[in-house]
Structure formats: C-alpha cells, structure tokens
Amino acid sequence: MQPIDTIDRDIMKKYCLDFTVVNNEAIHELYSLLTLTPSDSSTSLPDILPGQFVQVRVDNAETFLRRPISVNDVDRDNHTLSLLVRNAGEGSRWIMNRRQGDTVNLMLPLGNGFGNIAESDNRPLLVGGGVGIAPMLYLGKCMSLQHRVRPAFLVGARSASDVLQLQSLQQWGDVFVTTEDGTMGEKGLVTASSVWNEEWTTVYCCGPAPMMKAIAQICKKKSLPCKVSLENMMACGLGACLCCVEKTVRGNVCVCTEGPVFDTADLTW
Amino acid sequence: MQPIDTIDRDIMKKYCLDFTVVNNEAIHELYSLLTLTPSDSSTSLPDILPGQFVQVRVDNAETFLRRPISVNDVDRDNHTLSLLVRNAGEGSRWIMNRRQGDTVNLMLPLGNGFGNIAESDNRPLLVGGGVGIAPMLYLGKCMSLQHRVRPAFLVGARSASDVLQLQSLQQWGDVFVTTEDGTMGEKGLVTASSVWNEEWTTVYCCGPAPMMKAIAQICKKKSLPCKVSLENMMACGLGACLCCVEKTVRGNVCVCTEGPVFDTADLTW
C-alpha cells in the first residue's frame, strides 16, 4: 500500500465500480456495517484517503439519486472497504438491506479527505458524534500506522448502547466517551468532556452540525486548528451539479470536491 | 371448497393482501412458476374462478403500476395459488426474482373468468399458446374435478423445450402439442393441428392475439362457441381507469371487469 501522504489527491483517479457485499453486520438497530470488495476480482481496490467518501447507487422505487457515505475503514490485505450506514431514509435503508453476495455500484474515491498530517500534529483529537465516528476510525488508523501518532478519540453518544465501534477505535488510540445519560464515560455532550483541558495539536470532527459548530467555537478560543467533515445534500459528488455548496471565505464551494473536510477558519460559521 | 359453479362472480369480494412466496421455480429460461400463500396465516385464500387474474404490486425503480397475471392453479388444501410469469420486462422480472419467504402484495380475484360450464359442454378444447397456457391448467382442473369432464388441451410452442407444464396438464386431460420446429407433437401452429378434425363443444383459448384471432375464425367456420382471454394493458384492474378497453358489439368495455374472457361473438374481430 502506498503511504497516503505521498498520494496527490488532485490526480487520484475516480472510479465507478460494482462491489460485492462481503459482510453486512447490523451493529445497532439504526446502524449497519457493510464490508465490500470489487466484484471483478481483477480490479484492485482504488486508493482511498481518510475523510473521502463514496457515492452509492440505490435501486428502489423511492430513490433516484446516489447516496454519499464516508469510508469507515479500508482493509488493503483483504481488498475491502467498509461503510457505516445509518438508517436515515429509503435510500440508506435499501443499502442496509443488501445481503451478502449482493452487488452495489460505487463511485469513489470522492472528496478531499482530511489532508496530510503535519509532523507537528502529534497530539490529534478525533471527535465523532453518532454516525460521525465513521470517518474517524480510518483517519485514526492511518495516523497510527503511517505517522506513529497515537490519536485520541472523543466519542459522543446518547447512551452507552449508542457508542459504535469502540473496540475498533481502541486499536488505534485512546478513546474518551461522553453520553447524554451518563451510562458510559462522562455525562453530557462532547463539548463538556474533560479532554478539552488537555493540550491538542489539531481537532478533527464529524457529527451533527450544531456539535461541529460548538467544537469549532471551542477550538477558536484555544486557537486550535479544527477540521470538520460536512454532510451537505448532494447529487453528483463530482462538482458538476453545484448543489452541495457551503459558504466559505472564498465564496460558495462544493462540499463534494473542495470538501467534505474544511478547516473551520475557511467557513463562515 | 365451494364448487365454483355455485359462486356468483358479481358478488365475489375482492381483496388486497400480502402473500408470501412459498416456492419460486424457474421452469424455463423465460418462465418462473411462483407459489404463494397469504402471509397472514389467519387469512384464508379467497375464492378464485378459472380465468380470473391477480394484480401484483412491484417495487423497483422502473415500475410504477401493478402487473396483471392470470392464475395458473389453486391448491385449496395448501392454501396456495400459483402464477406462471413470463420475463416480459422490468415488472415481470422483479416478480420472477422474488425469493422464497419474500412478500408480494396481490389484488384478487379480478375479472370474470371463463364462466360456468354448461352441462352440454362435454367435449371442451383448451388451447394455450406460450404463457397463454397459464389459465388453462386451472380451467382444465376445475372441469375435471367439478364437472367430471375430461378436457383436451392443445398446446402451441416454438419448440419442445418451450412446452410448459406438460405433466400438470396431463393430470386433467389429453394433451395435444404443436411445435413450430416439429420437435414435439405435430409440426406447425396450433391452427394446423389435426385436433380440429375432431368434434368439440366449446373452445377456450389464451395466447398471442394473432393466434386467438385465427382460432376465432376456425370456430366461426365450424360455428363452435369460442372463448378467449385477452391481455390488454391495464392500470387499476377494477374498472376505474378505463384504460384496458376492448371494442365489443356493445361498445368499449373494460377487459379487467367485463373480461379478460370474452365470447368471440361479442368481439369486433
């Protein structure tokens, strides 16, 4: 595997490929973890950077457009990628209902990803709320394997039963948890966690908009670099339809190509 | 089971019910035989007359309307009905791809059916071309079981491998076959069969329009009563949309309610 830091994202080729469902695990009543491999065994799994996403084609009566889903993990040895899918409507339900052996068409890799990790970024904090933890697993894994940096994860959930992929995260870094009902870790929202008393070099964040905005505020006060992964509705995922735009200091830009990851300093939050 | 001759079709209640696929057998590259039973075990299988049909609800991106399919057989003891489905497009393909245990919604029973069998009708000929054989199996079965009349079946197909449900038909009557390539039975079209040299009391027919029209002509010459089952495109199946009309001596009538079975004397062929 080519170290991701040596990959120039601007020349990464995009693909539209059929994948076969290797495994589909319902890890929660609302979430499924799908593991997929290219259907054509002679096709190798494209390079994917942490924070990039795929566009999944859906075939049911209610859904017309593809569904963007961020890459949760990549297993080069087994030529698989995994997607953590939340039951958010007809489209995601169709994806969650795929059975082992079914074929799913993906466009990938899409988006900028979290970007290269600076040498100086040796105390990164990866914050995930709900399904927002999805891209953090692969980001943390890459930091740990390719940068010898052991990241810290801050996971926010409603309740202990809603904390996803805890063991997987713990492989790559220390995991701090906050739950709204206090059934695991500290009680409250991620913004109230005691981890904020510690020193961090960069904060990486994905979750509901209010949570990301609150964390952007915290980082601003501490003048900490903060990168957030946005989930604007999109059609094409290629920068052609201009539907998923986000206001930035340099005007409206496409989340699918200029994002989904943004330095909060560039946003008009 | 109530003898079908005692059922007044005009007061037969219609139902919209979920059915479960008990079995789905690909009996030919183009045909599947689905066996279905009401999903709610407390619901009994509605009465169905030979020649009546069901409207199958389809859920895929390409299909919007239900698909009308004639009832191929009814098994009261096992509370199942069977549908012989031909691969004719996205809708029928979706139906053919249902797996055992899948749920399919049906509206039934629809249409008039072949009507009551007269005492005098003791030498009936049941003619089926291609998938047109579907309603003939159940019609012949009812004649045999309820009228002590052993019907004759005339089956037309392109080739021996296209002759469907031969054994099932032979349970209830003598089966005569014509194939276009002569690989089974007499060579040629059903209209060229030697069975036309014999005496018949009524001819029941279902198949491609040209075939039914040709047979209607034969019957006309022999002044034989001839009943045909039409397959006009329809939306509702209830006589509400008025889309499936056929011209008759009494004007345009709905095939879904006044038909699908017509005495050819009533048609403007």
Added chain:
Amino acid sequence: MANLEVNIGNLQLKNPVLTASGTFGYGEEFKDFISLDRLGGFIVKGTTLNPREGNDYPRMAETPAGMLNAVGLQNKGVDYFITHIYPRIKDIDTQIMVNVSGASIADYVAVCEKLKVCDKINAIEVNISCPNVKQGGMAFGTTCAGAAEVTAAVRQAWDRTLIVKLSPNVTSITDIAKAVEAEGADSVSLINTLLGMAIDVERRRPMLSTITGGLSGPAVRPIAVRMVWQVCKAVNIPVIGLGGIMNGRDALEFIMAGATAIQVGTANFIDPAVTVKIIDEINGYLDRNNFKSLSEIRGII
C-alpha cells in the same frame, strides 16, 4: 384525534381527502377495499351530455413514477348517470360530486341543468382541462377568456358549490385561477394532467392511440405543489390540490402549500385502500405534532 373537517364554499367535508375524477369510477369499484363513508368525498368520472365511447385502445402508458392516459371521457352520459348510477350511490354518507365535461358551453350548461334533480349532489367540478378530447376540454382551460366564459355560464345554471378544475399546461395558472374566481367559482382544483407523450421505440410508434395523453402520478407532484402554492397566494377561494399524492406526507405537502382539500388520483390504481390510509396518516401527523386542526398548518409555507 384532530379536527379534519374542512369547507369548500358551503360544502362541508368530514375530512380533506377526496378522490380525483376518472380514477375512482363511481366509488362502487372500491367498496370491497374501503368503507366509502370514511372519505371526505369522491368525484365521479367525467360526465358529458351524450354518451361517449372515448378513444381507441391503447389508452395508457407507464412512465417513470407516473402514467399517461388518453381515455377521452368515456362515459354513458348524464341521463344514464342520473337514472342508473346515482340511485345506487346517493345514500353513501359522503360528499358525492360530479365532474362535468363538454365540447361546448351549451353542453356544460345542459349537464348542470340535468344534474339539479340529484339533490344529494352538492357540488360539481367543471373540467376545463381534459387534454384528451378534440373539442372543448383543455381548449377552454388554457386561456383566461375561455375559462371565464365556461365558469360564468355554468355559474348561471348551478347554484350549489362550483369547483373549476384547472389545466397545468399554461404559462400562468394564477391568471386562469383569478379569471374563474372573478366569474363566481367557489373553488378551483388543480392540477389536471400534463400533456405528455411516449414512444414504443422497438415498434417505432406512439404508445397511445392518440399520440399524446395526460401525465399523472408522483412524477408531476413537484409541479402540482408549486402551482397550488402559487394559486393559493393569488386567489381568495379555497383551493383543492392534486397531482401525484401517494400518501399522507404528500397530502400534507399540498395542505402546507395552502390547499384546503386534496384529491387522490393515480394512487388508487396502485393501492385501492390508499385514501383511508392517507386520512389516518394526516391524523397521525397532526396528533404527533399536537395540532388541533388543519388550519394550523394550512399555507404555512
């Protein structure tokens, strides 16, 4: 259990769910699937002065999330309706309305005159938007003058509730709506079907005997919601919204756009019990969100 009652002019409906003309026959076709008295009302199919055989087969084509039809107002005429059909349905405890069509103003008026004997028919829907007939129909519905002319004449002949069904095949549906409102219509219903066409590419011929037909189904819903929203802002009479309503959510979309009542059309072909489900889903939504009546959300956009 919120209050679903609505009024169209003097017409009281127990709930806002009606069925669209030509998609629900005379109600009887659906009695095995739903209890008809649960409906706010139903609109029997297009009725003309004289019997009509309608257009030749094929009259229908399936399209993405919709269908084209070219029935051409097949019906046995108003006299047959009054003598044979009306007596069978008049005692159903719901509002029964008749969709009136004609090839000339005189036809429209004559049908209305005859319908007066039906004392259970409290409302008619004047169809000036049928895309599938050569004369009349949409011809009247695509100009303000034509729409006004029909409305004025019918208004003279019919003193019960008068609804005019508008065509979406126009540059400005608000102008047409204002024209019929000015002539005394009690309500407008929209949208009728959009003129469409489909071709059988393998056979290289049109799918419909008439080449063009009327497009309906969820495919047209965004257009219908937009037009209902525009018309509700332009007129002061109650608006009845229709166009691709398949469930309670869709119905609420029209009501939030400003519709007082809605009509369910093509959906009846796919689920014969859909109307009753829609009533229950509207109820569930209002209860779940603690709304006491539809007026709290009507026209909220």
Added chain:
Amino acid sequence: MANLEVNIGNLQLKNPVLTASGTFGYGEEFKDFISLDRLGGFIVKGTTLNPREGNDYPRMAETPAGMLNAVGLQNKGVDYFITHIYPRIKDIDTQIMVNVSGASIADYVAVCEKLKVCDKINAIEVNISCPNVKQGGMAFGTTCAGAAEVTAAVRQAWDRTLIVKLSPNVTSITDIAKAVEAEGADSVSLINTLLGMAIDVERRRPMLSTITGGLSGPAVRPIAVRMVWQVCKAVNIPVIGLGGIMNGRDALEFIMAGATAIQVGTANFIDPAVTVKIIDEINGYLDRNNFKSLSEIRGII
C-alpha cells in the same frame, strides 16, 4: 456501425449525444469515467457576464424519478472562463458549446462578444429559460416577444451556430420556437426544467432556499418528448431534445419524435459514464434494425 453524424446548422457533430448545461461541469469532472472525445459535444454550464455566487444552500431536493435544483447560475463569469477554463478544454476533440445567460439583453450580447475570441467554440446555447434567477432567465423565455428580442440581439453579435434553449413553462412552446426561428436562431433545444417545489413536511419548510426550483429527470420525459414532437412539426430548424434521458432507448424516443440531437443531463449524476453507453446503445439499435443512419428514424412518429 451506422452513421451517427448530425448537423446543427453549420455545426457538425460526430454523434447526436451532447450533455446538458449545468450537469456536466466543464467536462473535466467526468474525464476519469469517459473519454470526452467520444461525445458529439458538451455544453459548459451557464455563463454570465459577471461572476455569480448562485443561490443559498439547500439548492437540491430529490423527487420521484427526478430532482429539483435551484443553483441560480453560479459561475465565475465569462472572463474567468475564457482565461482559465477554455485553455484547459479547448483541444478536446469534440464540439464545446457555451450556455449563455444574462439578466438583460445587454448582458447576453456582452458575453457573446467576449466569447468570440474562443475560436474552438463553434456554438452557443442561449438560456432564456432558467427558472432559478430573479431577473432575465425564464422571464425572456415565456413570451414570444421576449424570446424574439433576446434572439435578435444575440444573432447580431454572434455569427457562429446559435441555439436557443426553451422553457417548458408555457402554454404554447411552438409559438416561442417559431418566434426564435424567425429571428435567426439556428436551432432550439428543449426542454429546460419545469418549475416545481417540494416541502419538508416534518420541518414544515420548503426543501429549497428559493422555495421553487427546476424539475429534471425521467419524471419529466413524457412532457419533454411531447414538446419536442410538437416543435419539430412547427419549425424548420433542427431541434435538440432533452429531458430525463437515461439510456439509449430514451434518446431514441426523442429522435423518433423529430430531434436531430439530444442532451443528457441529470443522468450524468447517477452514472458518470451514461453518455458513452447511450452512444453505444443508439448504435446497437440502428445496427440491430439495419438502419444506416439516424435520418431513417428521425421524426418517424
């Protein structure tokens, strides 16, 4: 291998498959999926005199078999296109056309004047039908006078191939088509999007920041085919058909309705390689049916 070449005025296309403005970026976005020189041509997105930020997010809503968009002509302006984008794409071996939009006649003319320096741009498509901008756009496209005025002014300023893109939001698209033909347009393309609207019923607010937006996708195809068929019978200039084309069969539907070329729009969002598949499917159909060229089936309905 049938002959797929077609001409739009003096413009020669290697095949009839173009991409619709605003759905294919500047072509580059799709170069990983298809070889751009296989296309008959592509039409770069709506270009205006000055840079435009477009409308606020949300700009998109999924609808049954379609989508609503309200991008509002976001683009960096014609100067940026000429200096930064044109040099990158000008040598692609296909016909590159620019979709020109403006808030005033002077804007349209100014953009055309500037584009003259781009000698590889042999055609422009004048957009008088954008439903998502306050001034100009559709305002010009819904009256014969407005459409004629823009066409006449642009015709003066641009002597290469001039295509005018028509709005379907009108009572008679044939009248508009005849008006632009009379002012010297070399071709008309239709349909642009239908004005639609969708409501988020749970949040009780519009799905789009602009409330209304343009409906595209297979949902509108029957309307588009009908309008193309009508316009082909009404004018003598070549017609470019678009609206919900998802595959070769759909493209052939427009060609049999009379279209000389077709544009693929929304389908590019679902399958980025759909355009070349459509070219191959058209080819396969012609070969299978022993047609030597598209002229044998064009306008067969």
